Amino acid sequence: MTKEDNLSKVSLLYFSPTHTSKQMAEAVAEGVSASRIESIDLTCDLGNAPIHITEGVAIVAVPVYAGRVAPLALERLRRVTANRIPVTLLVIYGNRAYDDALVELSDTLTTLGFIPTSAGAFIGEHSYSRSLMPIAEGRPDATDLSIARRFGNDSRPFLLAAHSCVPHLPLPGNRPYKPVSTPTPAVPISTDNCTSCGICVDVCPTGAISITNGERPVTNPDLCIKCCACVKDCPSDARIFNTPYTKKLHTNCSLYQTPTLFFPV
Ligand SMILES: Cc1cc2nc3c(=O)[nH]c(=O)nc-3n(C[C@H](O)[C@H](O)[C@H](O)COP(=O)(O)O)c2cc1C
Ligand code: SF4
Ligand code: SF4
Incomplete structure (x- = not known):
């Protein structure tokens, strides 16, 4: 197999209840421009059959919940195994912060057999955003999507090189990760x-x-x-x-944040 063959296929794995993580994953995949894309949508997948990724490269996109990877996204990702597959990591957050989500995602995917190769933290409209109290309303916007496509293209050489040389990808975040907060009983x-x-x-x-x-x-x-x-x-x-969080986030997280991108050093 030649190095170029690695980009013959990209597996797109995502968990995306309100569709922003999916949008970002697809925009990054466009930039990677592999000849074939296989989408694996874990959002409503209640099954437990193992998923094996044995060829090509991967993009994994998940939302940030309370500064961590959304717990159900992690649970569903744990069904996946990869045969030393280079991966681009994406966390999508609602304009507050992504805290420890990138390191948590990187650690988990490494355990599953992926090789983290590049990473991005992108902004998506907050799940709690409402028309009268918007939080990152309309994100990802055209600028986010264009950054994501360029990021995909810039990730290509690292994805190609990862098989022969394991990259060192420094990411922000703490270990141990932020403690998980106790959920409140309120529901829609x-x-x-x-x-x-x-x-x-x-x-x-x-x-x-x-x-x-x-x-x-x-x-x-x-x-x-x-x-x-x-x-x-x-x-x-x-x-x-x-939820009282809508007003709090609307008030405190109104400053336009831009995506943050990470490449190997
Ligand atoms: C339970 C919960 C917790 C969240 N925690 C955070 C957070 O800590 N920081 C943040 O910026 N956004 C947070 N968000 C917002 C989501 O990360 C954001 O809306 C993301 O775009 C959702 O992804 P999806 O559209 O793929 O579902 C939270 C959303 C939910 C539902
Ligand atoms: S709340 Fe009612 S109208 Fe809205 S999606 Fe559910 S069943 Fe349909
Ligand atoms: S009922 Fe709860 S888990 Fe189901 S879609 Fe609504 S907010 Fe999400």
Whole structure:
């Protein structure tokens, strides 16, 4: 196999309840311009069959939850094994901070058999953003997507070289990672606008929502991860999540942050 063959295929793995991580992964893949892209969407994948990546390179994109990799994303990634596959890591955060998420993702993927080769922290509209209290509304925007495509292209030589020389990729973050915060019991609710269409049931990554006899959706608080997929994908704006974090983040995280990119030294 020649070095160039490495870019014959890119495996795109992502967990993306509100679609921003998916958007970034696809933009970076465009820049990498491999001849073949295989998308592996772990968002609503409740299965546990192993996933083996045996050829080419990979891009892994996950959201930041509480300064760490979203726990369910990590859990789903642990089904994956890779045969020394060079990988570009992407964490997507809602304009607050990504804290220890990049080092956590890098450590986990290394354990699974990947070779971390380049990394980016990108901004996505915050899951808790609402039209009256926006947080990073509309991100990724055209500038983010253009940076992501360029980043993919700039990552190519490192992805190609990683098989012959293991890269040293310094990343910001602490070990041990930030402690995981205790979740609050609050979950999204459905209002009178609800038409019982069932879309929220389909997009929920954990199967937390059920609808019986055409009635309003019921949410199991033990399964809900507060990802807000149901809120953002509801076609009737009937699903709401009232959390005090929306106002806090709207007030404190309004400064436009730009993506941060990391390459081997
Ligand atoms: C439970 C939860 C915790 C979050 N914690 C953070 C955080 O610590 N820092 C941050 O900037 N954004 C945080 N976010 C926002 C997400 O990282 C951001 O909206 C991301 O774009 C979501 O990715 P997705 O669209 O692929 O689901 C959090 C979102 C949720 C649902
Ligand atoms: S997606 Fe919205 S309208 Fe449809 S069932 Fe869920 S809450 Fe109701
Ligand atoms: S019910 Fe909870 S886990 Fe399911 S989509 Fe809504 S916020 Fe996410």
